[in-house]
Amino acid sequence: MQDASTTFDLAADNYNQQLQQGLTLSGESADFFVQGRLSYLAELLRARAAEVKTVLDFGCGVGNAAPALRSLLGASHVAGLDCSHASIQCARQRFPESCYQWSADSNSIPDTSFDLVHTSGVFHHIPLAERDDALSDIYGWLRPGGRFAFFENNPWNPGTRLVMSRIPFDRDAICLSMLESRRRLRKAGFVLEAVRSMFFFPKALGFLRWMERPLGYSPLGAQYLILCRKPMKSLDE
Numbered sequence: 001m002q003d004a005s006t007t008f009d010l011a012a013d014n015y016n017q018q019l020q021q022g023l024t025l026s027g028e029s030a031d032f033f034v035q036g037r038l039s040y041l042a043e044l045l046r047a048r049a050a051e052v053k054t055v056l057d058f059g060c061g062v063g064n065a066a067p068a069l070r071s072l073l074g075a076s077h078v079a080g081l082d083c084s085h086a087s088i089q090c091a092r093q094r095f096p097e098s099c100y101q102w103s104a105d106s107n108s109i110p111d112t113s114f115d116l117v118h119t120s121g122v123f124h125h126i127p128l129a130e131r132d133d134a135l136s137d138i139y140g141w142l143r144p145g146g147r148f149a150f151f152e153n154n155p156w157n158p159g160t161r162l163v164m165s166r167i168p169f170d171r172d173a174i175c176l177s178m179l180e181s182r183r184r185l186r187k188a189g190f191v192l193e194a195v196r197s198m199f200f201f202p203k204a205l206g207f208l209r210w211m212e213r214p215l216g217y218s219p220l221g222a223q224y225l226i227l228c229r230k231p232m233k234s235l236d237e
């Protein structure tokens, strides 16, 4: 199996076209999913009165989530980290503004510096034996009380499997069930605050989307979010 940096270096120039090859089945664009994920996250953060000024996008790819991390969450500074140099180069060209900082070097990320770490569709590309270490790094980059928004594809949803099989860079991925993700996040020291599923209906069944929020408590959506918190030492330890 190719490592993620090679896979995504090769895919960087046409990452969004490859992604769209799979997403076409849903009738929606990649941006529809970015907006859907981050507006759901914004609701959950607002309900917790969580202040988010600085965000790290772990596995940011070519930077697709960056503008919405600012516009929907109100972040003033977004740092993107990715193991693929070519993807980081693309992100830097697409979003050169000073509110964004792009890096392929995890050592450049200072400890306890972020209000929120966001990750989407990254952990299924990380080998099983390296997943706990990646979560420990993320834990270290958050300030005490900071949040971690962990978005993943749901292997229990047949539509997700079908979409992934059509995307060249997703074919070797090993999905994480919600159970695996919850276990690993707890082991890394996070307090789990909310677990939600999303994206139940393709565009053709859009008239049913009013049911998305109530269904969010079931484990069957195409993707899921686990929102967690790094404990404040004095309160939680």
Ligand SMILES: C[S@@+](CC[C@H](N)C(=O)[O-])C[C@H]1O[C@@H](n2cnc3c(N)ncnc32)[C@H](O)[C@@H]1O
Binding pocket: 004, 005, 008, 058, 059, 060, 061, 062, 063, 064, 065, 081, 082, 083, 084, 087, 119, 120, 121, 122, 125, 126, 134
């Ligand atoms: C499917 S893409 C998702 C990109 C972006 N989050 C998005 O939603 O458009 C997965 C990304 O994770 C990155 N990645 C995989 N393993 C990583 C690791 N251990 N550290 C940093 N980035 C990683 C890949 O290089 C790739 O850009």
